[in-house]
Amino acid sequence: MLKIENLRLGFAAGKQTLAAVDGISFDIAKGETFALLGESGCGKSATAQGIMRLLPAAGRILGGSVRLADEDLLHLPEAAMRARRGGRMAMIFQEPATSLNPVLTVGRQIGEVLERHLGLIGVPARERMLELLRLVGIADPERRLDEYPFQLSGGMKQRVMIAIALAGDPELLIADEPTTALDVTVQAQILDLLARLQAERGMGMLLITHDLGVVARMAHRIGVMYAGELVELASREAFFSRPRHPYTQALFAALPEVSRRGLKLTTIPGQVPSLSVMPNGCRFAERCSHVMPQCPTVSPPWRELAAAHSVRCHWDGEALAEGMARHSVTELDIEPARPFLEVAGLKVHFPIRRGLLQRTVGHVRAVDGVSLSISAGRTLALVGESGCGKTTVGKGLLQLLKPTAGSVKVGQRELVGMRAKRLRAARRHMQMVFQDPFASLNPRMRVGEIIAEGMSALAPDTSSQARNEAVLTLLRQVGLPDEALGRYPHEFSGGQRQRIAIARALAVQPELLICDEPTSALDVSVQAQILNLLKKLQEELGVAYLFITHNFAVVEYLAHDVAVMYLGRIVEQGRAEEVLRSPQHPYTQALLSAVPVPRLDGATAVIRLAGETPSPANPPSGCHFHPRCPQAMDVCRQRYPETSDVSATHFVHCHLRA
C-alpha cells in the first residue's frame, strides 16, 4: 500500500544540504505494522515527517518517491497534500502533553478533522466523535468531549490523539514513539489499543520506536535504521531469532537483562557519525566489531538472506557478538551488620494553597511514610510509575526538600532537622545523579569547574593544585579524556554528559549515590555504557546506589534490593530475585507483566490495570491501590494493609498476604 523508494531527505545548514535520510526503500502492506527501529539521530522521525511532507523549515526532500496506493505523494501540490494528511494517512506524536491544543476542547479538535475530511458538522459529527472516543476506550465520552486537554491524564490524551488520527479513516497510521512518554501500564493499554484498531480496520501502520520490547509486541516487519540508512529488513520472527547486522546484534547485546547480571554489557564504541562527516563506505564501520578491510570504503549492497530478510553488510557471519568480559568481582555478597542509610517513616507533603491569603487547603502527599535501608556497596532500586513520589524520596533524603516527618539517618546521624552548617558537612556522604544530562550541567561553566564545585564547597581549603589533580583522576575514572577539563558541556553527547554528572557526584567521595533515572534519557547502547560504569565504580569504590527508575530491565540487571512504590508508599520490598521472581503485591505483578519483553516469546498475559494512578492530593481510602486492583476485597477499601513478611528480607503491604 505504502511504497517508499530511495527516499532522500536533507537539512539545509548554511550553504550546504546535509542528507539526514539517505536512500531508504521499504513498503507497508494493508494491515501490516512496519517498525522503524534505531537510536536517536538516525533519521527515523525525519522519515515519518518526509512521508507526511511535514519537514521542518530547514528540511528538504532531495529525491525518491513515496507512493500511497499508486499516488506519488512527493509530487502532489500542497493543497492536495492537505487532503491526504489526516484523511488517507494520519500521525500520532510522541508527547501527548504537547500534541493537543490546550485552549480547544477535545470535541473541537476531533471535529476539525471530521469537518475537513468527511464534511461532517453538527449532530452527525458529534455522534461520530462519541463513537470514536468509545473506540479508543475513553469512559464517559459525552463528558470528555467538552473537556480541555488539561483535564485529561497523559494516557487519555494519547487516546484522544489516536481518536483524532482515526477520525479521517486513514489507510496508514504513522506512530512516532507513541508510548515513550507513558508509564508501562499505560503503555500496555495504548499498544493493545493500537493493535486492536489496526486489526479491525486493516490499516497499515508505521511504528517508529527505539524500544525493542515494543517492537516485539507490535511489529510484523522491522527495518533497522542507522545514520540515515536502512541496514536490515526482516520479519518479526527472523529479526528476533537471527538478527544479522552487527548493529542489530549490538543493540540486542546492549540490553540489560537478568541473565546478564554480573556480566559487562556489550557497548557500541563511539557515536553515530554526524551528518556533516558521513563516511563513504559502511556507516557503521567505525563502530563495528566485525569490520573488514572493504567496509570503510565500499558501501555494502543489500543481501537477501531468506524470504523477507535482507541486510546491508559485507560480513556474512552469523554468531552474536561474543566475549562478554565478566566483572572481576561479580556480586558483592556483603551481609552488612549495619545499614549505611536508614530511612524511617519519611513523609514529604506539599501544601496546596488557595485564595487571597494563600490558606492551606490540603496537602499533596508526594511521599507518605517511606522506610528504606541501604548498606555500603549495595544497590537498592526504587521502582514505580511517574507521579508515585520516587524522585521526591531522593530529594527528601538529600534534604533538598524538607521532609514533613520521619527520619533519615546516614551513618547513625539524623539529618532531618539538622542545622544548616552541620548539614553541609553531612552532604558529603550522599550525592545525586539526575535524570536529564542536558539540564543537570550548567551550560556556562566548564567541565573542570563543574566537577570541582562540590570539592570547593565541601573542602574549601584544598589547594587548587590538588583539586586539579583530583578532577583529572575523576575524569579518567569515568572514562573521559583529560582535555574535557576546559570544555563546555554542550560539546559533549548525552552519555558523556551523564559521565560528567557522575564524576561531579563522586568528587566528594560519597558513600551513597542517588541515581534518579540516570539512563532514561539515553539510547540503549549509551545506557549500557553508563550501567557498566556504575557497576565498575561500585566495585572499585564500594559506593552504594539508590537507583530510582521505572525500567525493570535495568533493575533486573543492576539491583540487589528492590522497593516498589505506589502513590507515595512502598508496597513491596525485598531482594531483587525475590521481588522480580515471585512478586506478591498485585501492583508489582501487574507492572512486571506490562513490561514489553524484547523476545519472541515475550508476549505473556498482561495483567490489565484499570484507569491510571490517582492524584496524591486525594488518595483513595484504605489501600491506595484498591480502585485499580483486580483482586480487591472489602477490607481493602477500609484499611491500609500492615506489613506482611514473605521471608526474612521480603515485605509486602497487601491484605491478600496478611
Add this chain to the structure above:
Amino acid sequence: MMPFQIVVLWSDMLVWLLVAAGVGLGVLIARNPPLRAAWRRVGANRVGMAAATVLLTFVLVGLLDSLHYHLRMEGKPGQPATYAIEVLSVLDALATPLRSRNEKTYSEPFATRLYAKESIDLPGGGTTRDYPRLKHGGKHLGDDEGAVVEDAGFTAFRAAAIAFVGWLGLVAAAGALVGRQPGDAALSGLQRIWRGETDFAWNAVLATLAAILLVVVPLFWLAGSYHVFGTDKVGQSVLYQVLKSVRTGLIIGLVTTLVMLPMAVLLGIVAGYFRGWVDDLIQYIYTVLNSIPGVLLIAAAVLMMQVVIDTHPQWFSTAAERADLRLLALCFILGITSWTGLCRLLRGETLKLRELEYIQAAQAFGVSNGRIIVRHILPNLMHIVIIALVMDFSGLVLAEAVLSYVGIGVDPTMTSFGTMINNARMELGREPVVWWSLAAAFSAMFILVLAANLFADAVRDAFDPRAA
C-alpha cells in the same frame, strides 16, 4: 601660567570612571582565556564590528565633549587670575567655527539667505521685503549665489578624495598589522583582509570607516563655509547641536542603565530565588511602581528636584554645573523608575532556573546561596541582561526625547536630541516647514540606537555557549 583652568563636572567624572572601568574590564578579559575567546568571537562578527565602529565614533564625540575648562580672562599682570564664566569643552574648541558663526534665525542647509523675509534698507533709501543674505553661510561666494551647487559639490569631492587617501593609509596600516600575524604565508595581509580570512573582522571595520570618512570629512569641510545642516531659530548651527546632543544621549543611556541595572538584577534574582515573603514584597513594590503612570512619576520627581536646585543657587558656581547636576538627577530618577521591567523578566527566568537540576546539584553539595546566585544563576541570566541593557539604552535615549518634549527633561540650556525634537514641534507647525532640525536629530539618534542594537546582538551571540 596656563591660559585655561580644567573644570571637572560630576558627569565628566562618571564618564571617565566608566572609561576607566572599561579599560580595567578589558585587562581582566585579556587575562581570562575563555572570556578572551568570547570577545574574539565578537571581533569576528562583521555586523557587530561595523556597529562597534559607528558606536566608537559617537563615543569619541561624547568623550571630547566631556573634557571641560574655563578660559582665563585677559587681566592685568599681578592681579589674581580670573576665569570666564562660560565652561567650554574640547569639542567646543574644535568646533569653534560652528559654534561662533551664528545667523539671525532659521536658514536651510547650504542656504545663502535666511528662511524668513525681512525688511531690508536699500542703499538708495527705501526698504524692500526680501530674504536677507546670511552673515556666514556661503560668504566666500560673494554675489555669485547661484554657484552653491558647483562650489559645494567640488569642495565635497575634494574632501572625499582626501578622505579616501587617508582611508587608504589606514588600510595599509591594517594590512601591515595583519601581515605580521601568523597565518597563510602565501597571502599578504591585505589579501587576507580582502578575502575575510582574518580572525578580526577587519574588512567590516575598514568598510565602515570608509563610509564614515567619506561622509564626515566632506561634511566638516563644507561646514567651514556653509551651514550644512541649516540653522535653528536663534541662528545656531544644527550640526553643532547634533554634536553636543551625542554626549547627553550617551550619558542618559549609560548612567541610567548603570543606576537601574544593579537594582533590577539584585531584586529580580532575590525574588525569584528565595521566593516566599521576599518575593511577595518585591513583587508588590514593582507592581505599585508600575501602576503609577511613568511620566507622571518622573515629572513629579523632576519638578521636586528643580525646586531644590532653584532654591539653592549657592551650590553652583556656573550654569553648566547646574545643568550637569540636573542631567545626573534625571538619570537617577529615570533609573529608579525604570527597573521594574527587567526585574520582572529576571525574576521569571530565575524561577525557571532554580528548578533546574544543576542548581539542585549545587544545593546538594551544600554550596551557599550567594555562590549559587553568582556562579549558576547570574551567568545564565547574562544574555537577558545584555539584551535588556541595550534595549533600555536605546529606549532611554528615546525617553529623554519624550521627557524634554513635555518640558521635564534636561536643563533648557543643555542641548539634547529631546530639546531639538521639542523645538521641532513649533518648527513643523509653521509655514513653510522647518524640517532640517528634526531630520538631523532623528538621523543621528537612529544611527546611534541602531548601532547599539546591532552591537548588542553580536555580543549576545558570542556569549551564548550553545551557539558558539
